[in-house]
Amino acid sequence: MRRAHTVPQVRDAEADLMRSLPDGVLMQRAATGLAHAVLDLLGGGYGHRVLLLVGSGDNGGDALHAGCALLRRGSRVAAVLLGGSHHEEGLAAFTAAGGSVVDDVADAPRPDVVVDGIVGIGGRPGLRPEAVAALAALSGVPVVAVDVPSGVDVDTGELDGPHVVADLTVTFGTHKVAHLVGPAAGVCGAVHLVDLGLELPPAVAESLQPEDVAALVPRPGPDDHKYTRGVVGVRAGSETYPGAALLCVAGASSGLVGMVRYVGSAADRVRVAHPEVVGDGRVQAWVVGPGGGDEAAEQLAAVVGSGVPVLVDADGLAHVRPGQAAVLTPHAGELARMLDTAREDVEARPLAHARLAAERYDAVLLLKGRHTLVVAPDGRTRVTTTGLPWLATAGAGDVLSGLIGALLAAGLDPWDAASVGSWLHGAAATLASGGGPLVAGDVAAALPAVVRSLP
Template sequence: MRRAHTVSQVRDAEADLMRTLPEGTLMQRAASGLAHAVLDLLGGGYGHRVLLLVGSGDNGGDALYAGCALLRRGARVEALLLGSNHHEEGLVALRAAGGGVVDDVADAHRPDVVVDGIVGIGGRGGLRPAAVAALDAVAGVPVVAVDVPSGVGVDTGELEGPHVVADLTVTFGTHKVAHLVGPAAGACGVVHLVELGLDLPTAAVEALQAADVAALVPRPAPDDHKYSRGVVGVRAGSDTYPGAALLCVAGAGSGLVGMVRYVGSAADQVRASHPEVVGDGRVQAWVVGPGGGDEAEVQLAAALADGVPVLVDADGLAHVRPGQAAVLTPHAGELARMLGIDRETVEARPLAHARLAAERYDAVLLLKGRHTLVVAPDGRTRVTTTGLPWLATAGAGDVLSGLIGALLAAGLAPWDAASVGSWLHGAAATLASGGGPLVAGDVAAALPAVVRSLR
C-alpha cells in the first residue's frame, strides 16, 4: 500500500523521532537521499552544474546540504536565495564546501538541473513573484522538487496559484496527499520516497498496489459453483445507447463472478455478443445507468426494489437519492450536477468535492479522472494510480461500472470493490494499450490477463 499523510501527521512523527536522535540527523538523512536522487538523474556528479533555489525553512536546508554532497561528487553548485531566514548552518556548509551564492539567475551558470527548495510542506497559496521569475529564467531545465513542488496544496492536492512543475519529486518519510491527488499530482513528475523511519498514524489517503489487489480479488474455492461465486445484474443501455449495455456486460462478465444477468432493451444485442449472459432473476448486486437515457429512472427503481447493493453510473445518477446506492461513479461533470456547482470547481478541488458527495449521498463515491478517487462516506480515500491517458475513451466508464458491480456481487465491500475495480481497469488499459490507442472493448478483454498476473 502506498500511503500519504498530512502535514500535521508528518510533523508530529518527525518531532517524536527527533527526540531520539542527535540534532540535525533527520535533515542529513533527507539531504543524502536528495543528493543521490539528483546524481541518479544526472548520471553522476562530475562536471554537472546544479542550481539550488533556496527558500526559508527546512526544505531550503535540505537543498543546501544536498548541494554539499553534490560538490563532493564533482558537481558545480550555486544557490539563489529567495525570501529570508535561510538555514544558516546549511548556507555556511555550502560555502565551506566550495559552493557559490548568486543574487540573480542571470549571474549563475546555465544549470543541468534545478533543485526546488523554495517552499516547504507548510507553504500556502502559490509562489511569490521572485520565485516565479527565477523559475521562468531556467525554463526547460529539469527540476527536482524537495518534498513537494513549491506552491502546491500539500494536504488538498489543489493548485492555489503559481507553482513548480517538477520532473522528479524527492519526498521524505512518507508520501504527501499532493503526490497522489490531482491536480497537484500532475506537477510532481516521478515521485521518489526517502525513508526516514517515521512512526506514522493511519494515512489520510492511500493507493492500492498490485499485492494489495491480489489479496482482495475474489478467487473461487474448490467447492464453489456459479451461484456461490456471485451473480451480478446489469440494467443498462437503451434504444438510443445499446452499446453501453454491451460494454457494461463485458466488464461484468470478465470472469470474477459466476453469472451475469441482463435486463433491458438491448437484450438481443447482449445475447448475440455474450451468449453466456442470462435474463432476470436473483442477484447479489445490480449495475444501473450506463446508456440508460430515459429508461434510467425505471431501471434504478427496479434494481433498488431487490434490496441488494446497487452501483449507479451515468444517466442513473440524475435519479439517485442519498442512502440508496452502494457505489456512485460520476465523472467531474456528473459530480458537478449532483452537487449543483460547475465542472471547473470540481476539477479544481476534486478531493474536497468527492468527500462532500460521499458524505451527502451516504455512498462510496468514485470520481473518475487522471488519478481516480474512491471515497467512503466517512472520508477514507483511495487513489488509483494505474492507467494511462489513452483510457480517456468512450465506453471505458461502462466497462468500469460492470467490473465494480461484479466485485460487489462477489462479496467485496463497496469501498474495496470500487478501488480494486478501478485499479484493475487501469491496469487492463495499460496492458491492452501497449503505449498506443485503445477502445473500451479492449479494456474488458484484457481484464482476465491482469487478474492472472496477480500473485
C-alpha cells in the same frame, strides 16, 4: 500500500523521531536521499551543473546539504537564496564545501537541473514574485522538487496561484496528499520516497499497490459453483445507446463472478455478443445507468429496495437519491450536476467535492479522473494511480461499472470493490494499450490477464 499523510501528522512524527536522534541526523538522511535522486537523474555527478533555489524553511536546508553531497561528487553547484532568513547550518556547510551563492539566476551558468527548495510542506499555495521570476528564467531545465513542488496545497492537492512543475519530486518519510490527488499530483512528476523511519498514524489517503489488489481480488475455492461465486445483474443501455449495455456486460463478464444477468432493451445484442449471459433473476449486486438514456429512471426504480448493493453510473446519476446506492461513479461533469456546482470547481477541488458527495449521498463515491478518487461516506480515501491518458475513450466507464458490479456481487464491500475495480481497470488499459490507442472493449478483454499477473 502507498499511504499519504497530512502536514500535522508528518510534523508530529518527525518531532518524535528527532527527540531520539542526534541533532541534524534527520536532515542529513533527507539530504542524502535527495542528492542520490539528483545523481540518478543526471546519470552521475562529475561536471554537471546544479542550481539550488533555496527558501527560508527546512526544505532550503535539505537542498543546501544535498548540494554539499553533489559537490563531493564533482558537480558544480550554485544557490540562489530566495526569501528572508535561511538555514544557517546548511548555508555554512554549503559554502565551506565550495558551493557558490549568487544573487540572481542570471549570475549562474545555465544548469543541467534545478533543485526546488523554495517552499516546504508548511507553505501556503502560490509563490512570491521573485520565485516566479527565477523559475521563468529557468524554463526548460528539469526540476527536482524537495518534498513537494513549491506552491501547491500539500494537504488537499489543490492549486491556487503560481507553482513549480517538477520532473521529479523527492519526498521524505511518507507520501503527502498532493503526491496522489489532483490537480497537484499532475505537477509532481515522478515521485521518489526517501524512508526516514517515521512512525505515522493512519493515513488520510492511500493508493493500492499490486500486492494489495492481489490480497483483495475474490478467488474461487475448490467447492465453489457459479452461484456461490456471485451473480451480478446489469440494467444498462437503451434504444439510443445499446453499446453501453454491451460494454458494461463485458466488464462484468471478466470472469470474477459465476454469472451475469442482463435486463434491458439491448438483450438480443447482449446475447449475441455474450452467450453466457442470462436474463432476470436473483443477483448479489446490480449495475444501473450506463447508456440508460430515457430508460435510466425506470432501471433505477426497478432495483431500489432490492436488498443488494447497487452501483449507479452515467444517466442513472440524475435520478439517484441519498441512501439508494452503494457506489456512485460520476466523472467531474456528472458530479458537478449532482452537487449543483460548476465542473471547473470540481476539477479544481476534486477531493473536497468527492468527500462532500460521498457524505451527502451516503455512498462510496468514485470520481473518475487522471487519478481516480474512491471516497467512503466516512471520508476514507483511496487514489487510483494505474491507467494512462489513452483510457479517456468512450465506453471505458461502462466497462468499469460492470467490473465493480462484479466485485460487489463476489462479496467485496463497496469501498474495496470500487478501489480494486478502478485499479484493475487502469492496469488493464495500460496492458491493452501497450503505449498506444485503445478502445473500451480492449480494456475489458485485458482484465483476465491483469488478474493472472497479480503477485
